[in-house]
Amino acid sequence: MNGSTQRLARDTGMISPTKEKGSTFGSKQLHKIQSMLHHRPRAGSWGSKEKTDKHLQNNHGNGGEIQWCFSQVKGTIEEDITEADIISCVEFNHNGELLATGDKGGRVVIFQRDGKVEDQPHSPGNKSFHTHGEYNVYSTFQSHEPEFDYLKSLEIEEKINKIRWLQRSNPANFLLSTNDKTIKLWKVTERDKRAEGYNLKDDSGILRDPTSITSLRIPLLKPMELLVEASPRRIFANAHTYHINSISVNSDQETYLSADDLRINLWHLEVTNQSFNIVDIKPANMEELTEVITAAEFHPTECNLFVYSSSKGTIRLCDMRERALCDKHAKLFEEPEDPTNRSFFSEIISSISDVKFSHNGRYMVTRDYLSVKVWDLQMDSKPIETFQVHEYLRSKLCSLYENDCIFDKFECAWSGNDRHIMTGSYNNFFRMFDRESKKDVTLEASRENVKPKTVLKPRKVCSGGKRKKEEISVDCLDFNRKILHSAWHPQENILAVAATNNLYLFASKD
DSSP states (O other): OOHHHHHHHHHTTSSOSSOOTTOOOOHHHHHHHGGGGOOOOOOOOOOOHHHHHHHHHOOTTOOSSOOEEEEEEESOOOSSOOGGGSEEEEEEOTTSSEEEEEETTSEEEEEEEOOOOOSEEETTTTEEEOOOOOEEEEEEEEOOOOEEETTTTEEEOOOOOEEEEOOOOSSSEEEEEEOSSOEEEEEEEEEEEEEEOOSSBOTTSOBOOGGGOOSOOOOEEEEEEEEEEEEEEEEEOSOOSSOOOEEEEOTTSSEEEEEOSSEEEEEETTOOSOOEEEEEOOOSSGGGOOOOEEEEEEOSSOTTEEEEEETTSOEEEEETTTOSSTTSOSEEEOOOOOGGGOOTTHHHHHSOOEEEEOTTSSEEEEEOSSEEEEEETTOOSSOSEEEESOGGGGGGHHHHHHTTGGGOOOOEEEOTTSSEEEEEOBTTEEEEEETTTOOEEEEEOOGGGOSTTOBOOOOEEEOSSSOOTTEEEGGGOOTTSBOOEEEEOSSSSEEEEEETTEEEEEEEOO
C-alpha cells in the first residue's frame, strides 16, 4: 500500500489510525489527510446550444459587471468564537425567499426575506430605484445531536454537513439536513390561528364532564401570534459506513441521493428503512484503494443523470437508465495534468471539493484547491473554462500543508443566469468570475464596511515585488479567516457568504 492509498484508507476509517509496524507514516500526517475526503454538492440539464446562449443572454438585469454592495451581516462580533457557532453550510430555497444555514452545533437557522420594494418613483427626474428585502430569522431548531457509536467506539458529530430544500408543493416548506451519518427530512409550517370553543374540553384543554354539557358549541378559529414550527417527518439512518459529504434532491422531487467516501445511495423520500446502492467504489482489497468520492449531485432536469467527483480530480457522469449499479460511468471528465506543475502536493490540490450543475443543466462547475473549472457535458476531454482562484498560493503549498489549510474544502456557486461564478478564498476574500467578459474580481466579507449600500472595493493580493498601497501581501493573509460556504440567490444578484460564525449578505447595486 503506497503512501497516498494508505492516507485515504486511514481517513475513511478502514485502517486504524495507530502507527503500523515498520511504517514511517506519523500521526501528524494522518491528521492532515483527515480532511482530504469530505465534501458537499447542489443541482443543474443537457440542453441545446441555442437554449443555453439564450439563457446566458437573459441577464436578469445584470448588464455586464455587477457592483456589489453590503446588505446585512448576521452573527456576533465576539473575538472568542464558539466552535458550535461556526457555519458549516448555506442554502437558498428554490425562489430565494428562504435562506437556511447549518452550523457545527447541529442547529439549522432559517431566514425569511421581508417584502421588497421595486422600481418606486425617485425624484427628481422621476428615476427609479430598486430595494432588496432584508432577511430576518424565521425559524431556529436543533436538527442533530451528538451521538456515540458503541460498536465502533466512534463519536458522531452533530455538525450539519449539508442542507437541501425540496420544491414547495403546499403551504409548508420541506428541507433535508444531514450530519456524518443521519439524514432528516424537516417540515416547516406556520400557525397564526387556533381553534377555540371545544365541546369536550375547556379553554385550558382539560376534559369536561360529559354530564355537564348542555349545549352544542361550534369551535371557532381565532387569530394568534404567528408560530413557526419545525418537525422531523422522516429520519434516514444506518445506511452509510463512512461520512456523508453530499445530498442532492432529484428533479422528480420523489427521490434523492446521499454520498459518502465510497458509496452513493438512492432514497425515496417516503421510505426510511431501505435505500438502493447506485455507486460502490470500495475495492475488495482495501490496499488497492486509490480514491474516494468527494461530492455528488443530481442533474437539475434529467432525473436519470447524476455526477460525482473524486479525490483524483475526475468527474463521472452516470445514467441510471443504463444499469442499476452505476459503477460504469457514461462519461468521464478529466483534464490531463501539466507535467511542469507536478509536485508532492499535486494529488492533494487536484482533489475536487465541489461540483455543481448550471441552472440550465448544460454545464458543470468544479472547484479544486487552486482553481475553478467549467465543463460542457458534451465535451469530456477538457474544461471549456479555467479560472485561477488564488494561484499566488502555489509557492506556499508547503506551509499550507503544515498548517492543514491545504485540505480545506471550498464550495462554488452559479449566478441565476449561469453567467457568473463565485467561490471562496482566505482572509475572508471571495472571488467572482464573469464567463462572458472573462473578468474577475476579489471582494472581502468584513465588518469594516457594514453600512448598507456600501459598494465593496476590489481587493488585490501582491505575491512578490513592490507592493502597491491598496494591495495586501500574500504573507499577510489570515488563513484562519476563510470563505468555505456560500450561496447565490437563484433569481437575483444576492449573495450569502459564511465567514466563520458570521453570515454576510451582499446585493447588486442596480
